[in-house]
Amino acid sequence: MQTQYLIKNAYSILTGLFGKSARSTATDIRIQDGKISEIGQLSSLPEDTVIDAKDCVIYPAWVNTHHHLFQSLLKGEPQGLNQSLTPWLASTPYRFRGAFDEDTFRIAARIGLIELLRSGCGTVADHHYLYWPNMPFDGAAILFEEADKLGMRFVLCRGGATQTRGLESELPQALHAEKFEDFMLDVERLVQRYHQKDASALRKIVMAPTTCLHSTTPTQLRETAKFARQLGIGLHSHLSETVDYLDAAKNKFAMSPVQFCAEHDWVGSDVWFAHLVKLLPEEIQILGQTGTGIAHCPQSNARLGSGIADLVALEQAGMTISIGVDGAASNEAADMLSETHAAWLMQRARKGMLAVPQYEGGQFEGGADAATIEDIVRWGTAGGAKILGLDQVGSIEIGKQADFVLYQLDDPRYFGLHDMAIGPIASGGRAHIKAMFVAGKMVMQNDQIPNIDMMELAWQARQSVQLLQQRTLMIA
Numbered sequence: 001m002q003t004q005y006l007i008k009n010a011y012s013i014l015t016g017l018f019g020k021s022a023r024s025t026a027t028d029i030r031i032q033d034g035k036i037s038e039i040g041q042l043s044s045l046p047e048d049t050v051i052d053a054k055d056c057v058i059y060p061a062w063v064n065t066h067h068h069l070f071q072s073l074l075k076g077e078p079q080g081l082n083q084s085l086t087p088w089l090a091s092t093p094y095r096f097r098g099a100f101d102e103d104t105f106r107i108a109a110r111i112g113l114i115e116l117l118r119s120g121c122g123t124v125a126d127h128h129y130l131y132w133p134n135m136p137f138d139g140a141a142i143l144f145e146e147a148d149k150l151g152m153r154f155v156l157c158r159g160g161a162t163q164t165r166g167l168e169s170e171l172p173q174a175l176h177a178e179k180f181e182d183f184m185l186d187v188e189r190l191v192q193r194y195h196q197k198d199a200s201a202l203r204k205i206v207m208a209p210t211t212c213l214h215s216t217t218p219t220q221l222r223e224t225a226k227f228a229r230q231l232g233i234g235l236h237s238h239l240s241e242t243v244d245y246l247d248a249a250k251n252k253f254a255m256s257p258v259q260f261c262a263e264h265d266w267v268g269s270d271v272w273f274a275h276l277v278k279l280l281p282e283e284i285q286i287l288g289q290t291g292t293g294i295a296h297c298p299q300s301n302a303r304l305g306s307g308i309a310d311l312v313a314l315e316q317a318g319m320t321i322s323i324g325v326d327g328a329a330s331n332e333a334a335d336m337l338s339e340t341h342a343a344w345l346m347q348r349a350r351k352g353m354l355a356v357p358q359y360e361g362g363q364f365e366g367g368a369d370a371a372t373i374e375d376i377v378r379w380g381t382a383g384g385a386k387i388l389g390l391d392q393v394g395s396i397e398i399g400k401q402a403d404f405v406l407y408q409l410d411d412p413r414y415f416g417l418h419d420m421a422i423g424p425i426a427s428g429g430r431a432h433i434k435a436m437f438v439a440g441k442m443v444m445q446n447d448q449i450p451n452i453d454m455m456e457l458a459w460q461a462r463q464s465v466q467l468l469q470q471r472t473l474m475i476a
Contacts, residue, residue, distance in 0.1 A: 002440050005440075006042060006044050006050045008027065008044070009027055010056055010406070013057070013058045014377050014421055015060070015396040016377055017378065017397070022377070028040060033440065034401060035400065035440060038398065055409065060377070061120060061404055062384075063123040063125075063385050065293075065323065066325070067127065067325055068126065068329070071327030071329035071330075072327075074092055074093060074327070083304075084306070088330065093329050095472060099467075105139055106142050107457075112328060113150055114452060116325070116334070117436075117443065119336045120405035120433060122393075122436070122443075123384065123388065123403070125156075127210075127236065128156055140156055140190055144156065151441050158205060159209065160183055160209065161178065161210050164176065164177045180216070183209075187205065187228075187233075190205045199389065199391040200393060206234045211237055212266055213249055213253075221266060222265055228270075234271070235266060235272075236274070237273060239257055239261065239275060240258070240276050240277060245278065246278060256283055258286050259283070262286050262290070267292045268292060269292070274294075275297060277308065279314075284317050287318075289317075292319060294320070295322050296323050297324045298339065298346045300331040302346065303331055311347055322383040335430070337424055340377075341427075343379070344376045347371035348371060349367065350370065351367025381394045381395060401440070405435075405437075409423045410432055413428070432447050433447050
């Protein structure tokens, strides 16, 4: 039987909902049987375990819809640090991925998940593309094991490639493409072993060839969509991260990237793409009309110089918006607080860049109205849950899963705030977590994760980085 909790005296509750429902006037939340049973001004019951949330703000637990956890050991890698996307891929993740073994992969996954959890993230969708023929370890099993130890919801987006990109042609033999039938059989295996279909699932599988344009053939791409829908799972991939996607689609298929995906059944409410920075107007129309989703990754897009996705236009067109941190090799702070802080600022900066003087027809001075804190919370919680098919997750409502976090804003960066509720996003940094719940289970308390030795983890990270560097030199 699960512990029954009563959270009392919160300064503010942001719900993840839209409009006037984005903030609750309540101060208390009761958790029963893993769900939110009451919200309001509540009296304690004998069976309650009471947590005093005085001076705390409560958010839904973040839902990260795009990550590459293996990259947690590739932060700040020098050869790729000042490269744009395509040369960066060759310089860092593709150069190093053949050097991973079971132990280094596990350490990377653990680091990435802990980094996310310490920001208040309860659900992670990892785009796991570290596959090659006859692999000696099962990365999917490791990812689920590590997430389970931390009490997190985990969505495995099964990536991989059935054909090799030109930039990979001289990389190690271990990274050669998989056979299409092996890829499909493994997706089926993963679905049978892990996938939970309900709207409050702790584990899900997604069909996710690494890129629609480069990692598979057009015929195979259509087959992946058909098979995914037969299995009842979602579809995910990278798309339109840079202008190179536009060039590649035009050169290979004589159409735009989104048009190519649409013609191969890769649009719809069960599909979401990471990035979508470089879109043509007609592509936005297709994505909006089909209800396709986006995992917006502002820090990685900024770090690689790719640009800023226009979330406001995409949502107005009909798309579902979510936020992902992308891999730590292109985002040295791969957590949801730094990501949402960046998303809030960059949407405003993007609109502001479009401002022109009145004498040239300008109608506004800047873009500070482009995205509110409440928009960011909704995109990073309820939006992500919707995309992942977790309709009982992502918002603070009676009957929903008790996935939420209490931020105790006791650092000087939050002192002087007129509205404490905006602090975790607006002020940046990592807020102290007084308590965090996933499915009604307390996964963090007093800013600590049970049974985690941070000093030991730091030592393991240093050792693993040295091993990867040595192995990469040996196989280069």
